[in-house]
Structure formats: structure tokens, C-alpha cells
Amino acid sequence: MSTATLAPANDHEHHGPPRGMRRWLMSTNHKDIGTMYLIFALVMLFLGGASAMLIRAELFMPGLQLLEPDLYNNLVTNHALIMIFGAVMPAAAGLANWMIPLMIGAPDMALPRMNNLSFWILPAAATMLMLSFVVPFFPGGGSQINTGWTLYPPLSLQVGMSMDFLIFAIHLLGISSVLASINIIVTIFNMRAPGMNLMQMPIFVWTWLVTAFLLILVVPVLAGGVTMLLFDRHFGTSFFNAAGGGDPVLFQHLFWFFGHPEVYVLILPSFGVLASIIPTFARKPLFGYKSLVGSMIAIMFIGMVVWAHHQYTIGMSLAAVSYFMIGTIIISIPVGLMVFNYIATMWRGSMTFETPMLFAVAILLMFSFGGLTGIMLAVVPADMQYHDSMFVVAHFHYVLLPGAVFGLFAGVFYWLPKWTGNMYDERLAKIFFWINVIGFNLTFFPQHFLGLAGMPRRIIDYNIMFTEFNMVSSVGAMIFGLSHLLLLYIIIKTIRGGKPASARVWEGANGLEWELPSPPPFHSWTTAPQIK
Amino acid sequence: MPRAKARIRILSLFTLLFCSETALGELGINFPTPAAPVAQEIYDVHMLTMRITTVLLIIVFSFILYSIFFHRKSRGYQADQHFHETWFGNWSWIFVPAMVLAVDLTIANSAQKTLEKIWVVPKDEKLMDLKVIGHQWWWEFEYLDHDIKVESRYTPEEKAGDLYLREVDKRLVLPTNTRIRFLHTSADVLHAFWVPELGFKKDAIPGYVTETWAEITREGVFRGQCAELCGTWHSRMPLVVEAVSQEQFNSWVEEQKTLKVAALAEASADKVWSKEDLFEKGKGLYNSKCSACHQITGLGLPPAFPALKGSPIATGSISEHLKIVLNGKEGTAMQPWNSLNYLEIASIITYERNAWGNDTGDVVQPADVNAAR
């Protein structure tokens, strides 16, 4: 197919970005919006991280040292919501914005104005979220949100007005991610370079396609659930109030119908990043492209029908728990297949271990571990013990940090030279990697034992029998948390200068994004590339 | 906690799978030793899945580590560009899932068998019914077959010492070798009953009654705590089960019944009490039942829990004061206290109206409470 006939009239190629604030506020450019998403996510990562470090500082010793119980629970709630909705999802959306047009040979996203809107809703939502945290400290501000991110009623019906701020923040965050998802789907379906069919797209693009569908399917359910909460709080309904004939458990079902697929929303994009990184540094083609695509579609469907594994203790019937148990265990098949394909991609490769690859290997090791504790949790009788204990906290941090956050770090190191045109400082990045990974394991590994020994999650104070492991965990958390300052320094240093990066950047890199110069021009592919 | 124990604990982490299991429980890195067959069943599936997943983990780790060690450029290893096109590349998407499925079914099968044994409360034998009611932040146990009630609250640090947050004022006394059916519910928000030695955890949900059962096979004291976030003092809801022989249990029941009769006689609505007596009684009751929220000092924890010191209700009209204590307030943590008897309510209210400088001088008698109710 000839590119000449399909090339758009690129008469505005000469214009650069607008100057000053307008460039950012009114941006319709996928790269600028991607950059803003990533910066936003980084800011949120630090806020969420600071709250986590406060939590761990409080738990360093038994007794109440730094915090009040309600403030503690408020921090727990805020930490989770900021990390999930403020850090991981926007960072993944930032990568999508930057990379999808580059990878599929498009000049920009399909709906650039909506792109602008979906980003600029986020700072508003984050402001609401912060307000929900601080409002109780003002006179008349009501009590603090002490429910955890799950917002279970009736406790969430007792909370003061900050819960209303939170509900609106969730609405805004939901709107933002649905808009971003629509944009991504439209872009992928309509903007691929001529000749690129769906089964030729990079896996990263595929993961985002699946993620976007998943988001559109489940976010409205969460929005509905929290709206019902709002009505119960202010308009006299009793959806969740047993005294009025309502059902507190209904909210849990609505929440987890969103919540379980959400965990795949968090990990899939990062798994997509791995599918780019591993072949590059193994210097051989990706293993099992089709089975990766099949796996993630299977994950999407099965993942939507196993939500109640978070609610084994609510007293479901034997038939119901058996179903949810078997469904959940079955998910290990597609998840396991994805991990297998990545290992097989490394197998008989000619590997080098630059920072993105170090993260990739660490992810495979630690995510496998987290996935296996997931299987233990799926076993209903055993979960009668594990549920709501520190064991669960350890499990989901082992899947979420390697599965989502480290994948994003890997992606940032992998593409930063492409984005900025400068190489990052490899030596510093490796130091960051090691401190980060060691700190992470020190923090979360001991929590498995705490959980087994009987320490529940979400408690501010504990008996002295749990002291040692909590101390190890808190020390780990300080190392882990502070290591991110180094990340910040590396990123700033790279943006400001460094060894110029070539277009290909990595010896083994393959894919359209590496055909453009580093950094790429303001409008990515003004002439659609030809796909062989 | 002795240092040496901590050291042993950390050293034995990696031998978790191979050492004597009970010893590991004692060290606080695995479940404590089960005290009921249900717990034993759960313990066995737990160990089984942990062993299976550990083997899987070792397999996965070996492949990854082998690969990063041998298949590296620095060793001059040439990448096999056609690996994904070999028979292995073409068919692994079938046999890898098949292998994972086999493991999954092994786990699911044994889990399902255990589930069938423990999930449904057996109906073949007479069970002792125990109703467990979660409150913000205490537990209430109703022995339905014996017509007695126990209220259980955490013991403050000064008294509990090393057992702080693992000790309560009144323990849940249960007989051994008796099948007990636990009926869980809640008076306010969600809570969860969790005593690891008994094996299960179950949510207490307002409007629901959820069931579990256990037959405790050895005497002893088993400690757990509330496992579902229930607000401010979620960390202060320990559960302490004291399992005793049937004879000891029977005499304990008799003792409780005598106490109950005495309390009822004392609380008769007709009796008139002196202000001092009411104040003293009220102080004890207030400090145990109300101080979690309103604080011993009466200052509360605003904005969540209002101060009673100088509060318009506690210093205003007596009938409003009675009303909020008897009926609670919808949609807040202030629950109806109508399970307290007339004397108890009268004395708490008298106390609140005269303590912390609320010098109203008012005396509320049980008869007044009777009239208001």
C-alpha cells in the first residue's frame, strides 16, 4: 500500500506548540497531555507515599504515637484512593497518551479536545479528594472519613460532610477515566496506520484497549453505588440501611463488581509495558503474542464475575462461595499464561540488564509471588483466616507494586530517552532500582507473618506480640518511601540534559515509536508510516 | 517481648515449610495451633495450598533465574530468534494452561471438600446457640440456651500490661466438647468475629444473622479481635474465649444467673436512691460504656463525638437527655441504650448531669426512667 495517497495534507507542520500557559491549559496535543498526566501522577505518588509513611511510622511501635485513630483511618482511606485513582491510573493514562499514537502511527489521539477535558478534570477531582481529607479540621467540618477505601456502609453513613466531598471526587475521577477510555478506544479503532491490523498492534496498545473497555463497563457501577450512598446520607433513602429495609451488603457487591476488575485496570497497562521491554533487552521477538491477547481478553471476562471473593465472610451460601472460589482460582490460568509468555521471551535471549529490564525481571519474580498468595486467598476455608488481616495487605501490595507501579517505573525509564531526547543516568537508576526493590520487600514480606499470626488490617494500635515484624516493615517503608526522591532527581536530571539519545535508543528496540527521532516532533506521524 | 524469641522467629522464617508446624504458630509466623476440628481442617488446607504454591514459586523462580544467569549477552549467548516459532512456541498456549488447570483443580478440589465439611452448620446434634452482637466498640454475647448475657470490653493498658489489646474485662466462657453455633449480628456498623484458634472469621452485619460453628476440643484461653473496620476504636475490640470443661461451664452459668437476679432486684423501678449512690454507680457505668466515645473527661472527641461537659443536652432538659440515651440518634454512632435497666440509665444520667462541672444538681431516679420509657 502506498503511503503517498494516504498522507494527510500536512500544511500546518511548521507550527510549534503555543507559548506559555496556553500550551498546557488548552493543550490538545497527545504528548503534552501525556506529560501532564505523568507529572500529575508523580505528584500524587508523593502525596500517597507521604501518607503511607505516616501510617507506617505510627505502626513502628505499639501504642498511639503520632496519630489519632480517626486521622489514621482517614490517612489509610486517602492513601489508597490517591494511589489508585491519582497515581497509577493517571500514570498509565499518561503512557497511553504518549505511546499509543506513536506506536500505531497516528498523528495524535482521535478526540484531542476530550483528551484535554479528561486530564483537566483530574486536578479538580484531586482537589475534592484533598478537601475530603482536610475539611474535618475546620470548625463545623464534621468527622473524618474512617472507612478505608472500600467505604462500606453503615460506617460511611456515620461520617461527616467529608464523605460527600469524597463521593463527588469519585464521580469526577470516574468521568475522567471513562472519557479517557472512550478516546483510547476510538483512537485504536480508527487511527492505526494503514495496513496495521489489530493483531499487529503492540501488546501495550492491546492492554489499553482491554483496560479501556473494562473501565467503561465497571466505573459506572461504582458511580451508581456511591450515588446511592449519597442518597442514603441526605435524601432519606435506605438502600444500605438495614433499619429502613435496606441491605448493607448490597454496597459491597456494587463496590467489588467495580473493585475486582479495577485491579486488572491497574496491572494490564503495566503488563503491556513489559511486553515492550522484555523483547528489547532479550533481543528476540515476543513469545506468544496471540496467547497474550487471548489471556487478557479472558482476564477481562472472568475478572468481571468473581468479585465476591472479597466478601467470603459475609455469610454466602455454600454454592455461592464455591462458585466464587473456583472462578477466582481459574483466573490464575490466563494470568499464569501471561507470566509464562514473558519468561519464555527471556528464555534463550541475549539479555542485558539496563534499568527497565531490571524492573521487568523483578516484576516477574515478585508478581508471581503475589499471584500465588492470591491463590491461597481464593481458597475459601483458608480465607476465613486470612481475610481482613495483614496477609491480605501483603498480598495486594505484592501484586500492585510490582504489577502496576514498578511496570510504570520500567516504562518511564524505557521511554524517557525517547520523550526527552536525553539518556537518563544509568548508574543512579540502578541504585534507585536496588534501594526501591529491597525497601519494598522489607516492607511487605513480614506482613504475611503478621497476618497469619492474627494481626488484622486497618488497626492503629496492636499488642506487643506483633512488634518485631512491624518494626522491620516500618524501617523498610522509610527506605522504600525515601528512595522515590532519587527517582524524582533522576527524572529532573534527564529532562534538563544528558547524553543525547538516538532514535532507536536501545540496541534491541523494535516498533514504530523508535522510527521517530528522540524527542519526536510535536505532531507525531504527520505522514502515516507504512506497515509491512 | 524477649529479644531471643524475636531472633528465633526471624531465623525460622525460611524453614516455615519444613519445621514442626505448631512451633511456628507459637513463634507468631503461622496460624496458632487449632483448638477445634473446623480450625484444624482450615489449617490443613492452608498448609496444603501453601506447599503447592511454594513449589510453583520455586519452579517459576528457577526458570527466571536460570535464564537471567545463562541467557545473557555478556556471556556471549546468541538469541534464538525462532524460539517462538518452534513446536513449543506454537503449542505452549495449550499445555501451560492445562498444567495450571491441573494444579488449580487439585487446590479447588481439596478446598471444596473442606468447605463441605465446615461451611454448613451440622444439624444432626443439639447445638448450643450463642448470639454474638458487635457494637461500636464492644462485644455482647447472648447465651440463648441459658438466658444470660455478657458484655465484653477491652482492658485498659494499665491493667492489661503485656496483654493490652488481647485482654477483656469479661471473657467469652465456652464449654469444650460441645457443638456451638455462633449467630453473628451487629447493632450498628460492620464488625467481624475472629479468634484464629477457632478457625473462622465471620462478619457481623446489621440486619443479618450469619452462622458459624465450632466444637472446641481443648481447654485454654484463645485470643482474637474484631477484623472488620468499625470506626475509631476498631483496634480496641479484642475477643477472648475461655474454653472450660462442661462442669466448670455449668457452675459459671449458675454464677451468672445469680448475679443477674441480684441486679434485677436492685434495679426495681420503685426504689429511691440517694444522689451519691447514683453518682458513684453512674461513674462506673459511664466509664465502661460511654467513655470510648465521650471520654472519661467528658470532653468527647469532637467533631465525631460531642463533649458532654457543658453540653446543652446534658445540662438542659432532663427529658431530652433521657430521650437521646434511650433512643440514640439515627445515622450517628450514638446507639439506643435501651438494653440498660432503669437503675443503670438513671445513674448514668445523674452522673453526666453532675460530673465535670455540669453542676445541675439534678437527680434522676429509676422511676423517672420508667416513666420516660
Ligand code: HEM
Ligand atoms: C492470581 C491472581 C489473583 C488472585 C487469585 C487474587 C485473589 C484475591 C483475593 C481472594 C482477595 C481477597 C482477600 C480477602 O480480602 O480476604 C484479594 C484481595 C486483593 N487483591 Fe488480589 N488476587 C489476584 C491478583 C491480584 C492483582 C493482579 C491485584 C492488583 C493489581 C490484586 C489486588 C488486590 C487488592 C487491592 C486486594 C484487597 C482489596 C481490599 O480489601 O482492599 N490482586 N485478592
Ligand SMILES: [Cu+2]
Ligand atoms: Cu479481587
Ligand SMILES: [Cu+2]
Ligand atoms: Cu472492628
